[in-house]
Amino acid sequence: MTLDIRENEESEVVVVELCGELDSSSVAVFTLKFREITGKRASKKYVLDMKGLEFISSAGWTAFLNECKELRAAGGDLKIAAMQADAKRVYGLVGIDSVIESHEAVKDAVKSYAKNG
Amino acid sequence: MKEKLKSIKWExxxxxxxxxxxxxGTMSFLLLSIQTKSITNEVELRGVSLTRNIANNIADFLLIKHExxxxxxxxxAMKNRGIMYAxxxxxxxxxLAHNDMTQVKKEYQPPGNKSGITPGKNTVYQAKNGGKIIEFTSAVIAKNKVKIGVVHTGVSHDVIQNALRKTYYSIMAVIVLAVILSVSGAFFLSTAxxxxxNILAEGAKIAGTGDLSHKIEIKKRNELGLLADTFNVMTEGLKKAQEAALExxxxxxxxxxxWQIQDALLPKTFPDMGKYEAAAFYKPAKEIGGDYYDVIPLGSGRFGIVMADVSGKGIPAALIMTMLSSVLNIEARAAADPVSVISRLNSGLQARISGSMFATVFYGVLDVSKNLIEMVSAGHHEMLIYRKKEAAVEAVCPKGAAIGILQGGDFETRLEKKAVSIKAGDKLLLFTDGISEARAKTGGRYGMERVEQSLRNYGKQRCSPMLDGLLSEVHQFTGGQEQSDDIAVLAIGRTV
Structure with a gap:
């Protein structure tokens, strides 16, 4: 039930690596740390690297939807990349695919920001 | 237990x-000793000098017998203070000569018994009448160096005592004044x-009875005032803590x-479904939950089968769950087509679900006479079907999106409707992800495969024992580990 967050900045886009499990017990940690990161930066373009995320529950998806909403309100956006199989399933099933953009590879997600300017 | 308090004041x-x-006392003693010595010294000096003077003056007169x-x-000489005789x-x-002429020619008698020697080596006598006399002597030597005799003068020791008396009284007065001042000072200071x-003690007693609004009033700006302030801060803190605890x-x-209200929305008994039976199990996680299941009679042998899961936990999820239950119960009866029912449910709830919350709903209309179930899924995972004949498990998962994610037309177009027929002995298993995501102590998740396997193991049985079996396997897997998500299961079975 731990969650590690690592960040690295590529061009103007901030990539946040998530590792571990994101369920109702670690959701507060995610929200706190993610807001710490967004608070420090002017850039509002984010990519969540989910390669290391072994598990995500509905509480986790709710948190992603929330942060996405906040970033969009500030003129930015949140995209996700490198989902594991289970996460991908829920992503399509619940319909999050109609709200948050996803990519297979992190660099594709980063590039997609440039395309839209 | 009321003990008479021995005030520290007295100590x-x-x-x-x-x-x-x-x-x-010590200082008086020292003062008196010094004074005594000094006065004695003076008296002696005077005595000695007087006696010598007498001796010098009287020598010649005695020589020529001028009596x-x-x-x-x-x-x-007798005019000098304290001289008793010369x-x-x-x-x-x-x-030979005496201040009292009647004594002349008599034998000399000492004035009393010898009682001591002065520092100046003069003899002190204890007189018969009780007083002490110091006797000074000086040789009378005439012009021609002939010793005529010895002058004896007697000085009353009382001279010394009288001189000291004044000092003595002054000292006593000072001691008395000092005692009065110091004791009164001590009294007032200790009272202060x-x-x-005592005010502090009284305040603590009152606080002890539960009245934490009592403030201790000590206006002094010293340690006691500090103690009172600290005490008041403490009772204030306790009061706040007490209020917080009450809240x-x-x-x-x-x-x-x-929770009780919410729990009442989850059916414990099911309507009569003819040859169909139902069983359910619900175990909330620690907090108030957001899962919901139902069997809604729609008339004409049709029933609305519901399994729903609101994202999130606590009061927000519970409120959405109750809204969902109310709206769904109405819409299920208002429309025959499950797609319409769920679309209208989404329209009704979409505006009300705040922020990023969503709810997954699996909804099917079971027709007991046609042995058919028509299903839609608003973002919910698959329903499992146990086929008795094949002793196998199928999964059915119509496409869709969760309630609260999409609006109006977008939502409806995404909904896929599926229908399956049900044979005798077949079982439908609807559940929330609390089971498939149930966690063992070591960290692994139960997973969909295990749910399917458990269903295979117990599918032959009636719904109730089947659920028992299934849940016992889940329990064994988790090892009694506390779960962070609600577990809800609904089983529908065709008996014949």
Whole structure:
């Protein structure tokens, strides 16, 4: 039930690596740390690297939807990349695919920001 | 238990009194000794000098036997304070001259018993009448160096005592004044301390009875005032903590009632479905939950089968769950097509679900006469079907999106409707991800495969024992580990 967050900045886009499990017990940690990161930066373009995320529950998806909403309100956006199989399933099933953009590879997600300017 | 309090005041006053007496007593003693020595010294010096003067003056007169003149000198000497007698005694111990003329020619007698020697080596006698007399002597030597006799003068020791008396009284007065001042000072000072202490004690007692609004009033800007302020801060803190605890209790009580209301929405018994039976199990995680299941009679042998899961936990999820239950119960009866039912559910709830919350709903209309179930899924995972004939498990998962994610037309177009027929002995298993995501101590998740396997293991049985079996396997897997998500399962079975 731990969650590690690592960040690295590529061009103007901030990539946040998530590792571990994101369920109702670690959701507060995610929200706190993610807001710490967004608070420090002017850039509002984010990519969540989910390669290391072994598990995500509905509480986790709710948190992603929330942060996405906040970033969009500030003129930015949140995209996700490198989902594991289970996460991908829920992503399509619940319909999050109609709200948050996803990519297979992190660099594709980063590039997609440039395309839209 | 009311003990008579022995005030510390008395101890303080006693100590101060003793100290005062000790100090003033010691100093008085020293002062008196010094004065005594000094006065004694003076008396002696005067005595010695007087006696010598007499001896010098009287020598010549005695030599030429001018007795009158001699007597005059001695009488004059008597004018000095404290002189009791003045005489001249010859070598044969006879009184040659005396201030009292009647004593002449008598034998010299010491004034009393010898009782001591002065520092100046003069003899002190204890007289018969009780007083002490110091006797000074000086040799009378005439011009021609002949010793005529010895002058004896007697000085009353009382001279010394009288001189000291004044000092003595002054000292006594000072001691008495010192004692009065110090003891009163001690009394007032200790009262200044004990009075606030009593106020503090009283305040603590009142606080102890539960009245935490009582404030201790000590206006002094010293340690006692500090103690009072600190005490008041403490009771204020305790009061706030008490209020917070009461609020928490009230809130817990409200949560309990809210849970009871919510729990009442989850059916424990099911409507008569003819040859179909139903069983359900629900176990909330610690907090108030957001899962919901239902079997809604729609008439004409049709039933709405519901399994729903609201994202999130706590009161927000519970509120959405109750809204969902109300709206769904109405819409299920209002429309025949499950797609319409769920679309209308989404329209009804979409505006009300705040922020990023969503709810997954699996909804099917079971027709017991046609042995058919038509299903839609608003973002919910698959329903499992146990086929008795094949002893196998199928999964059915119509496409869709969760309630609260999409609006209106977008939502409806995404909904896929599926229908399956049900044979005798077949079982439908609807559940929330609390089961498939149930966690073992070691960290692994139960997973969909295990659910399917458990269903295979127990599918032959009636719904109720089947659920028992399934849940026992889940319990074994989790090892009794506390779960962070609600578990809800609904089983529908065709008996014949």
């Amino acid at each position: 303080i006053m006693a100590v101060v009194l003793l100290l005062t007496l000790a100090v003033t 009158l003149e001699a007597a005059k000198i001695l009488k004059d 005489m001249v005694v010859d070598g044969n111990n006879r009184i 301390i004990t009075k606030p202490i 928490r209790r009230a809130l817990e009580k409200e949560l309990e009632i809210a």
